[in-house]
Amino acid sequence: MAHDLFEAARDAMQFAHAPYSKFPVGAAIRADDGKIYTGANIENLSFPQGWCAEPTAIGCMIMGGGKKIIEMAVIAEKLALCPPCGGCRQKISEFASASTKIYLCDEVGVQKTMTMDELLPLSFKTDILG
Ligand SMILES: O=c1ccn([C@H]2C[C@H](O)[C@@H](CO)O2)c(=O)[nH]1
Numbered sequence: 001m002a003h004d005l006f007e008a009a010r011d012a013m014q015f016a017h018a019p020y021s022k023f024p025v026g027a028a029i030r031a032d033d034g035k036i037y038t039g040a041n042i043e044n045l046s047f048p049q050g051w052c053a054e055p056t057a058i059g060c061m062i063m064g065g066g067k068k069i070i071e072m073a074v075i076a077e078k079l080a081l082c083p084p085c086g087g088c089r090q091k092i093s094e095f096a097s098a099s100t101k102i103y104l105c106d107e108v109g110v111q112k113t114m115t116m117d118e119l120l121p122l123s124f125k126t127d128i129l130g
């Protein structure tokens, strides 16, 4: 089942706009509506203005009507594995649960499976904000 997510993330990586880092990344989300939403990193000449593949996929999910991340795959062209960066872990957690699976992929397929809680332990939670 995760293999289709791997393929979607790998295909999404082709759309990366990464002329500065030359480090294309792809991400794919299976959402609660049953659809797969994908994203790639989109860099900018003003370096801090670029963003990661994961928030591109999250934005596509939200605008497509998905509300929750059921599982997610991430792949980078030039790394054995690409664990989501710290900022992405927080962004993913907004739409995930502790047991949501995140698949770290290489060019062959899924190489490591982690839960949201393993990626972002002791995450910020409050009931003050609802
Ligand atoms: O979780 C991550 C970490 C990095 N990148 C991108 C950002 C930048 O464009 C390139 C090099 O850091 O990789 C992602 O897309 N996701």
Ligand SMILES: [Zn+2]
Residues within 6 Å of the ligand: 052, 053, 054, 084, 085, 086, 087, 088, 089
């Ligand atoms: Zn990131």
